[in-house]
Amino acid sequence: MRTTAVIIGAGQAGLAMSWCLAARSIDHVVLERGEVANTWRTERWPSLTLLTPNWQSRLPGFGYQGKDPDGFRTLPETIAFLERYAQLVSPPLRTNCRVTSVRRTGDGYEVGTEEGHWHCKAVVLATGGFNIAQLPKLSQEVPPSVAQLTTVQYRNPQSLQRGGVLVVGAAATGAQLADEIERSGRPVTLAVGEHVRAIRTYRGKDLQWWMNATGLNDERYDEVENLTRARSLPSFQLAGYPDRRNIDLNALTSLGAKLVGRLAGIRDGKAQFSGSLPNMCELADLKLNRLLKRIDEWAAENGVSGAVDPPHRPEPTRVEASPPLGLDFDRAGIRTIVWATGFRPDYSWLHVPVLDRKGNIRHDGGVVTQAPGLYLLGLTFLRRRKSSLIDGVGDDARDLSAHLAAYLRENRIGRAPGLA
Amino acid sequence: MAKAKVDKPVNNGVNVEALFGAQAALKNAPEAAKFKWRAKVEWIKGTHSRTTVEKFYGLGAEQKHKAKYAFDADHPEIFAAEDNAATPVEIVLAGLASCLTAGVAAVAQARKVQLRSVSATLEAGMDVRGILGMDDDVRNGFDGIKVTYKIDADASPEDIKAIVAQSQKRSAVYDIIANPTNVTVELA
Numbered sequence: 001m002r003t004t005a006v007i008i009g010a011g012q013a014g015l016a017m018s019w020c021l022a023a024r025s026i027d028h029v030v031l032e033r034g035e036v037a038n039t040w041r042t043e044r045w046p047s048l049t050l051l052t053p054n055w056q057s058r059l060p061g062f063g064y065q066g067k068d069p070d071g072f073r074t075l076p077e078t079i080a081f082l083e084r085y086a087q088l089v090s091p092p093l094r095t096n097c098r099v100t101s102v103r104r105t106g107d108g109y110e111v112g113t114e115e116g117h118w119h120c121k122a123v124v125l126a127t128g129g130f131n132i133a134q135l136p137k138l139s140q141e142v143p144p145s146v147a148q149l150t151t152v153q154y155r156n157p158q159s160l161q162r163g164g165v166l167v168v169g170a171a172a173t174g175a176q177l178a179d180e181i182e183r184s185g186r187p188v189t190l191a192v193g194e195h196v197r198a199i200r201t202y203r204g205k206d207l208q209w210w211m212n213a214t215g216l217n218d219e220r221y222d223e224v225e226n227l228t229r230a231r232s233l234p235s236f237q238l239a240g241y242p243d244r245r246n247i248d249l250n251a252l253t254s255l256g257a258k259l260v261g262r263l264a265g266i267r268d269g270k271a272q273f274s275g276s277l278p279n280m281c282e283l284a285d286l287k288l289n290r291l292l293k294r295i296d297e298w299a300a301e302n303g304v305s306g307a308v309d310p311p312h313r314p315e316p317t318r319v320e321a322s323p324p325l326g327l328d329f330d331r332a333g334i335r336t337i338v339w340a341t342g343f344r345p346d347y348s349w350l351h352v353p354v355l356d357r358k359g360n361i362r363h364d365g366g367v368v369t370q371a372p373g374l375y376l377l378g379l380t381f382l383r384r385r386k387s388s389l390i391d392g393v394g395d396d397a398r399d400l401s402a403h404l405a406a407y408l409r410e411n412r413i414g415r416a417p418g419l420a
Numbered sequence: 421m422a423k424a425k426v427d428k429p430v431n432n433g434v435n436v437e438a439l440f441g442a443q444a445a446l447k448n449a450p451e452a453a454k455f456k457w458r459a460k461v462e463w464i465k466g467t468h469s470r471t472t473v474e475k476f477y478g479l480g481a482e483q484k485h486k487a488k489y490a491f492d493a494d495h496p497e498i499f500a501a502e503d504n505a506a507t508p509v510e511i512v513l514a515g516l517a518s519c520l521t522a523g524v525a526a527v528a529q530a531r532k533v534q535l536r537s538v539s540a541t542l543e544a545g546m547d548v549r550g551i552l553g554m555d556d557d558v559r560n561g562f563d564g565i566k567v568t569y570k571i572d573a574d575a576s577p578e579d580i581k582a583i584v585a586q587s588q589k590r591s592a593v594y595d596i597i598a599n600p601t602n603v604t605v606e607l608a
Contacts, residue, residue: 194589265600275598279588286582322564357450 003029005122005404006111008099010036010091012059012082013378013393014126018091019060020401026408028120030091031113033098037082039128040075043152047180048075049240050390051172052208057081057390060397062088070206072240103351107411108373112349121411122373122404125350125361129379129388130343136168139339141266146329147336151177154338157184163335164188166271166327168263170195171234174340175247179239181338182255189327189334190252192277193262197284197317198236200244202292203299204309207238214298216291217386218395221365224381231381234342249281249317260323271327271334281317289313345379366400373407375400430574434529452480467501468494509562513542516593520567523587528573531583536572565597 005021007014010032021028035041050057055069062085073081086093094115101112102123111118133150142148147161151173157180167178170192182188198207211217224230239247249259261274292313299305327334347355352371354361361368361376365383368374376382377400378393386392446453455478461471474488492505506514521538528535544565550558571580588594 261598267600272600276588276594279585279594282581283585283589286578286585289578290582 002119003027006118006120007124007126009126012390015085015089016059016393016397017124019089020397024405030093031097031099032095035095036086037079040079045154051238051240053206060394101349124375126377129345131346132344134342134344138266143269150339157181161335164333165336166334167338169340175237176239178252178257179247182257188257190257191260191263195284196234196236197248197288198238199246210295219385221383273325277323278319281319285316430532430534432525432529432535434526436529468504517542519591519593520587523591527583527586534574538571540567540569542567
């Protein structure tokens with residue numbers, strides 16, 4: 001089978017790209033291993049809500065039209081939203097069509113699927129960066145009496161054994177799960193390394209409203225001071241719950257959760273935690289306050305200060321004087337560990353030599369320069385701070401579809417002669 | 421982050437450009453980033469010993485200090501020793517203090533903050549019933565370390581706090597103390 005471009009993945013990124021390619025009359029196909037929004041459907045826990053308000057899910061040709069722009073979508077609502085977008089885009093979509101290989105051929109690519117091979121000039125990898133739950137090596141040292149779950153396997157607190165739960169990781173996922181598990185009556189110990197503290201509402205506006213208004217979400221990958229760091233930064237400690245509550249560490253300790261340092265080792269049935277918790281919290285507090293200061297400065301410069309609530313600074317993160325450095329799983333009654341230790345992308349099917357030492361694709365804002373015609377979409381800070389948000393994938397798709405079209409034009413492919 | 425002052429070049433005596441250069445060079449040659457630090461110790465008498473350092477390995481080759489440096493260690497008289505030198509645990513504090521302070525200077529330089537003075541006091545608690553083998557529930561080592569910095573610099577208190585926090589985040593000795601490390605001791 002032949003086409004000009006193959007888009008792999010029919011999540012928000014693949015659908016947005018399909019819209020953009022269609023707008024440029026570029027012949028393409030979207031290959032999806034499952035159904036539209038497959039990761040949302042099959043690999044996330046049911047109580048997940050979007051971290052961004054409803055108004056902030058703007059996709060090319062599509063936006064929010066409901067009556068609750070400041071609310072947050074539940075997981076089923078998110079899936080339904082993307083299904084509606086898929087109906088609008090009506091992409092040339094092959095569902096339940098898993099890609100098994102991508103190879104370079106003469107001047108293009110061969111995309112192998114369970115239903116045969118596609119030959120094309122360009123490939124857009126819209127498979128996302130959050131495919132495989134990362135497990136630290138030390139998970140192998142966990143005593144067999146303790147159940148272990150990744151956030152892909154996790155469903156709800158009730159499916160965990162009664163008893164204590166160690167949640168490892170305090171980015172958005174770890175903090176959200178710590179919140180709901182603690183509320184279920186299972187005492188949570190939260191292992192906290194580097195994290196990015198956030199508050200849901202600041203000066204009467206949603207934090208994402210500020211991130212959008214100040215232009216911080218639009219900050220580009222080629223403008224940011226340290227791109228490697230920007231791309232590896234943990235997510236905001238935020239949740240999108242109807243009561244707009246915070247899930248920062250102070251909120252979690254108020255519920256009763258216990259904070260410990262980064263999980264540094266497991267030995268003789270005991271967990272060992274880093275003594276760096278106070279500094280990790282200090283760094284996160286300082287970082288949040290820098291963000292709030294930047295917001296205040298923007299508000300003052302743009303004459304918004306009067307229209308919003310006065311500035312404040314959240315209480316510094318409360319850390320006990322000597323947080324425990326070790327924990328005996330049995331004695332502390334820990335029955336379960338939930339690993340909220342992040343994800344990595346799955347490129348096991350990509351047979352084009354473009355991976356760096358850490359297994360990520362080397363790229364320049366989504367353009368895989370070593371493999372002309374190959375593009376990436378939907379990764380953290382791909383081209384902008386907002387790249388990993390539903391709201392951010394559209395601008396990236398517009399940019400990359402323009403690049404892709406220029407690539408086809410320069411190589412005189414995909415269009416009839418004279419049309420370029 | 422503090423803004424550069426155009427009229428006054430910041431100089432804390434740290435060659436940040438060279439450090440950034442090393443960062444860039446090592447990005448493409450991670451093997452060269454692997455160092456081995458070495459020390460030798462000779463027992464003198466009682467609890468008195470002398471440790472020397474001279475050679476180390478890094479950047480893919482054997483390296484050498486400009487001179488051989490020696491660190492005597494002993495214990496105070498109240499431990500029935502001769503107090504010829506600092507105790508090993510005080511040398512640990514010295515290591516942490518120097519590492520964090522070097523970090524403060526480097527981070528300040530990178531952030532274009534001029535330091536005028538930096539000092540810190542360190543205090544570490546220890547229950548010696550641990551080392552005396554009197555109570556297995558008491559650990560041998562410190563039960564905590566408190567470091568208190570006094571810094572005079574051309575920056576806001578928040579920016580100075582951020583420099584101290586970043587220095588901890590990037591400190592080798594802080595990491596060695598705050599996190600478990602496998603230690604193997606054997607007979608040659």
